[in-house]
Amino acid sequence: MVILIVLIVLALIFGIGAVLEGLLWLFLIGLALLAAAAWFAWRKFRQLT
DSSP: OHHHHHHHHHHHHHHHHHHHHHHHHHHHHHHHHHHHHHHHHHHHHHHHO
């Protein structure tokens, strides 16, 4: 019974960790895409003026 509880707790911890890691990667990729879009827009804007 104790082993089952330990396994469930570990599964919850690893599951939450995986979700948080996924959100972190999503956030980092979103920031990178936003930075790239801003940089390309700035270059276009500089060419027009």
